[in-house]
Amino acid sequence: MSDDPPGIEPSPADEPVRSPPLPGDEAHTVFSALVRTSYEYQGPVPPPAYLREYEEICPGSAQQMFTMAEGQATHRQELEAVVIMGKDRRATHGLYIGGLLALIVLVLAFVLILTGRSVAGFGILIGEAATLAGVFVYGRSEQRREREAKARLAPPRPFQPSLPFQASDDT
Numbered sequence: 001m002s003d004d005p006p007g008i009e010p011s012p013a014d015e016p017v018r019s020p021p022l023p024g025d026e027a028h029t030v031f032s033a034l035v036r037t038s039y040e041y042q043g044p045v046p047p048p049a050y051l052r053e054y055e056e057i058c059p060g061s062a063q064q065m066f067t068m069a070e071g072q073a074t075h076r077q078e079l080e081a082v083v084i085m086g087k088d089r090r091a092t093h094g095l096y097i098g099g100l101l102a103l104i105v106l107v108l109a110f111v112l113i114l115t116g117r118s119v120a121g122f123g124i125l126i127g128e129a130a131t132l133a134g135v136f137v138y139g140r141s142e143q144r145r146e147r148e149a150k151a152r153l154a155p156p157r158p159f160q161p162s163l164p165f166q167a168s169d170d171t
Helices: 048-057 061-114 118-153
Strands: none
Touching: 048 061, 061 118
């Protein structure tokens, strides 16, 4: 067939099937076509039409699908809660350990200053202050990057025109 894109060979289903001539009739040409239909959906439960068909074939299957989807959602929420609690616990432990180390270095610096090694003590104090400031700045920049990355992934907010009777921010 000349309508096919280049490089694609017609399949036998694309060719007309010629039937033998009938007595007193001209030859008939019968065309066959192969039709492929595909349906897809997203989510744990199929669309209502499919649920009805499942229910007709196997009574109780729709309820079983809902029960399975509910169980999966509960499981996923429990896992998310465990992950969030773990991250929170690690962050808290990190703060405590960092604070304890800073306190130990601070005590060491004051001990050096009191024992006559003031240059070394002040050097340690200045180094500790610079390190703590660097950690703070780094943490803030990481938080900002994370917020920006999440904002890029989030769907855009729908446009909401302001009405004349609503208070605006620029007044």
